[in-house]
Amino acid sequence: MTNSKSEAKAPAKQKMTTWEKNQLFWGWLFIIPTMLGLIILNLYPIVDTIYQSMCKTGDFGKGNIFVGFENFSRMFGDSEVWQALLNTIKYAIIEVPFSICFALVLAVLLNRKMVGRSAYRAIFFLPMIVAPAAVAMVWRWLYNSQFGLLNNLFGLKVEWISNPKIAWISIAIIGVWSILGYNIVLFISGLQEIPHDYYEAADIDGASGVQAFFNITIPLLSPTIFFVLITRVIGALQVFDLIYMVMDQSNKALPKVESLVYLFYRESFDFGDKGYGSTIVVLLLIVILIVTVFQMIGQKKWVHYE
């Protein structure tokens, strides 16, 4: 099945067939709006960032000075950057799998015919539109070590966001919570594209729900899972808002939580050192690029397109 696209291509020798010409024409016509938009909107900022990473930012109106790889050699010796890289990866390792697994199970449950399905779906949609200030307030309250709900409810004395050993997990929990709704939306849309006949056939064969989940849902949903995985990994490695939201600058756990984008923000905006900030972005870009390439190679093993 997967080969029929290349079959259509096979008879081409030197000259292009009409079919190939058509594909070339329509293909480019279809992607031109998007590519044009992306190039106008994003290409210059990206090139500029890469250029800036080799500049020393001139303060007080002095202008930039090109310094080559000086920022990079400074970065390689900067233990804070490596700690931030580690923090970012640790965060992603918690956020990505948990948010995907929970969302997958919930999406499958929400896809069944049952009482209250619409109500449940509406409830899972609501958190997406709540004001960020409300979300920040709630989590600060939940995590408050003296008066917070978590400690009072379970009679604990945990410093959720000021203990360096725990804080990164607490932040990752917020991450899982806040991304869950989005992942559910994606999985539900993926599930709806699976024809029902498959499940009916499985039902006749007497397969249990769990068996159907692993033998039908997962393989047929694998393109969507792959999509969510790629975008979530990228998103998780760019974590920033959550940390800003609940952690004060004076928090002693901050060095064990701050992410690469957080560092970039601090360097570029607070300290006005755009050059060094851009260098951190380039490092992040390289990390994401490597991870994504590995995922792209790995997908051939487990992602099935029809």
Add this chain to the structure above:
Amino acid sequence: MDKGLKPSLRERAGAEKQKIQGMTREKALRYIWTYYKIPIVGILVFIFLVIYFIHAFLNRPEDTILHVTFVNCYDDVSEKSDFHKEFLEYADFQETGEVIFDSNVFFDLSKDSDYANTYFQKTVAYLEAGTTDALVCQETNMKGMAKGGRILNLKDERASGIYDKYKDRIVNYTTEEGEVIPVAVDISDSPRFEGMSSYQDSEGCYLCVSAYIDQADQAEVFLDYLLKEE
């Protein structure tokens, strides 16, 4: 597959035309709508966008003469305010253009919250894009801005007028390397702020010039206005 057999675009267009001509008007319209609604809607949207664009472009705002950002200002300094009107009267600019006093900026660089961070980014964007010419802010924020180096060293020739005129009011900032840089003008005692609720506390109030400015002449006029005696 079907290569060579495919009718060319012109042939197909001819066939469609014949098909449509053979129908009643109502039927023809319905036929066109069923098969071509998306291209039709697309073209209409495109035309609308082009018109909108031209309209917006023709109505774009005039050039700005001066843009001042008021950080943490809770008083009305907009175009309708007396503060704004009196300044225009005082300055009596000959060139046409707008004077914008933007007070929709609230941040405190000594602490952070999710909203303040957005406003700070807005200010940085306005400075780097050359939108803002000058900042009116209090001490903590002035120092915070100086740390980022986005405000002009007043010894720079672009601000030479200000530096010479207000030498005794200049405030210095010492960088981490120990360099002493004049970055702001103390305007705490400006008579213009009397009757306002902002900038009245002990923290003092300062005017800083953007490091991305071409010439600080207009900012100087504003400074003259703020500090002129009744």
Add this chain to the structure above:
Amino acid sequence: MHSMETKRKVERVIVHVVLIFFSIIMLVPFIWMLLTAFKSVSEATQIDPFVIFPTVWTADSFTKVWNNMNFLLLYKNTLLLIFWRVVCAVLTATLAGYAFGRLEFKGKNFMFSLVLFQMMIPAQIFIIPQYLMVSKIGMTNTIFALVFPGIVTAFGTFLLKTAYMGLPVSLEEAARLDGCNIFQSFLHIMSPLTRSSMVALGIFTAVFAYKDLMWPLVVNSSANMMPLSAALATMQGQYQSNYPQLMAASAIACVPMIVLYLVFQKQFIEGIATSGGKL
């Protein structure tokens, strides 16, 4: 057969228990927002002891906020922003997603890697250059300025590409044998089948447009061109820590999103299931 029935019943109960558990977790901030809106200022920020339910329920915050802010204008700006962003994003992403997912042509892989590449850059670096572009052409304080960064979407292109790749090849071959050209088979055969992905992209775009704070704040400083998010931030700046009012305003701001959701939820829930004919 009897055991089968009880098994099904138990299963159903478990499903509901799981869903209710997660629903509560998801709902906490929303309920919190509403509760805070009904509190007094001192109650809202009190932490020892923590006040969960207001002692006196007061709707003052709602009336004050409603009178202070021109919500109708804000709704209008927000809805226009959402509408144009959704239309542009879904349209461009559907076209590009189809080309990337179903067609073979020269330069495709390189172009797609560009799409992916731009997703890897943190969004913070785009704001200043994009603001510069808008201000250079003198388009600040317009709806166009609000929509501008959302005209195309790398995320959506990737999403739709995934959806198209999941469709069976046989469909399109049949269409081609029937004499459809690429555009026709895209329009009539393929694109209707990815409707639920389009809806998902629509939801994402709408929610992000609604929540986007940074961009509107920078690009539309004039009060009558602001969307809800920016106006809320301005209010937060002016009234600092008046949490009940902030939460009341946020709750009022949620209304158009909830209405939109209720209007379109059928689309989302039914999705392809109805067009597939079964069920």
